[in-house]
Amino acid sequence: MHKLEFFIERWRDFKNAQEVYCNDDINELESHLRNEIETLDGCPLDDEEKVKIAVHRLGDGDALSKEFAKVNQGKIWKKRLFWMLSGHILVSAIGVLLSMLAALFSLFNVTDHLSLKFINQDLFVSGEMALVLIAVSIFMFLVYRQKVKMSGFSRFFLGLHPLFLGLMLVPLVLWQLFGQQLLYIVMTRSFSPEQFGVLAMQSALWRGLWTILVAIFFMLCAVSVIRQRRTGQLIKN
Amino acid sequence: MISKDLVAASARPLILSILAQGESYGYEIIQRIKQLSNGVMQWKDGMLYPVLHRLQEQGLIESEWRVAQSGRKRKYYRIKQKGRKELAAEKKQWMQVHSTLLKIWEMKPCTS
Numbered sequence: 001m002h003k004l005e006f007f008i009e010r011w012r013d014f015k016n017a018q019e020v021y022c023n024d025d026i027n028e029l030e031s032h033l034r035n036e037i038e039t040l041d042g043c044p045l046d047d048e049e050k051v052k053i054a055v056h057r058l059g060d061g062d063a064l065s066k067e068f069a070k071v072n073q074g075k076i077w078k079k080r081l082f083w084m085l086s087g088h089i090l091v092s093a094i095g096v097l098l099s100m101l102a103a104l105f106s107l108f109n110v111t112d113h114l115s116l117k118f119i120n121q122d123l124f125v126s127g128e129m130a131l132v133l134i135a136v137s138i139f140m141f142l143v144y145r146q147k148v149k150m151s152g153f154s155r156f157f158l159g160l161h162p163l164f165l166g167l168m169l170v171p172l173v174l175w176q177l178f179g180q181q182l183l184y185i186v187m188t189r190s191f192s193p194e195q196f197g198v199l200a201m202q203s204a205l206w207r208g209l210w211t212i213l214v215a216i217f218f219m220l221c222a223v224s225v226i227r228q229r230r231t232g233q234l235i236k237n
Numbered sequence: 238m239i240s241k242d243l244v245a246a247s248a249r250p251l252i253l254s255i256l257a258q259g260e261s262y263g264y265e266i267i268q269r270i271k272q273l274s275n276g277v278m279q280w281k282d283g284m285l286y287p288v289l290h291r292l293q294e295q296g297l298i299e300s301e302w303r304v305a306q307s308g309r310k311r312k313y314y315r316i317k318q319k320g321r322k323e324l325a326a327e328k329k330q331w332m333q334v335h336s337t338l339l340k341i342w343e344m345k346p347c348t349s
Binding site: 032057058059060072 | 262263264281282283287291294302312
């Protein structure tokens with residue numbers, strides 16, 4: 001019987017690797033597969049052959065994924081959005097770490113009081129952000145590990161309309177990547193170094209706030225992914 | 238053997254009709270269709286599920302994971318009021334097509 005579980009698990013891994021199936025679909029197809037395998041019980045077949053026949057009866061894999069892709073279109077885009085944001089966070093994390101290193105390095109090279117104050121603040125903000133981003137990265141890694149096994153995704157997240165999510169998240173990311181920098185170039189042309197310093201600090205604080213918001217969002221996703229994995233395991237028993 | 242297009246087109250009324258007789262799960266629905274059509278309607282089994290999910294999305298049926306007597310979890314589907322209305326409308330259309338064809342062919346309804 002252990003062998004049968006191994007072959008079914010292998011089939012699940014194969015389906016999980018295809019983004020068109022969500023966790024619930026695979027659970028349902030697995031339930032069907034097990035019914036089909038049961039009907040082959042009396043036949044002189046080994047476990048691998050039984051699984052192969054049952055999978056064959058499910059139908060051509062490509063045609064099936066095409067049909068599921070049509071039904072799950074919204075969910076697929078949400079998944080893509082999730083991984084796009086993950087990439088964005090990872091890049092931000094690396095950026096923050098670098099700026100922290102730069103601030104640390106410049107501490108040894110300044111002598112005047114004002115610059116020292118700014119660098120201290122900068123170090124504080126980037127240090128805080130780095131901590132949050134490292135925590136998020138660990139969560140993302142956990143989500144990724146779950147995906148390899150089960151391809152689960154947050155029920156909460158899936159409940160939202162993809163268009164709404166896109167409208168909400170894409171402008172935020174674009175703003176953070178390009179908008180702020182463009183605004184800076186225009187605004188700071190006539191600024192004195194002190195004014196520029198204050199503005200830079202404020203923008204760093206806002207960036208910190210945004211990072212924390214994204215962090216909370218990702219943690220919610222990760223927690224429900226783990227919960228889904230547990231419900232997936234129930235089917236076997 | 239019935240053509241692929243016709244099988245696909247009849248999937249909706251077939252599933253709704255079976256669920257109108259009582260709740261069921263994917264594997265059982267496919268077996269019922271095979272049995273009722275004497276094996277003439279050949280489905281590739283997996284294809285049923287996207288159709289079920291679409292019907293659910295449209296609010297015609299609802300589903301629930303439950304533990305079956307065998308001890309394994311199964312996803313059961315049930316028809317909703319909106320689904321019954323949709324079925325009545327589909328039934329009317331299918332009967333209209335059916336009677337039109339019969340008139341053209343000048344045949345009495347087939348009993349075999």
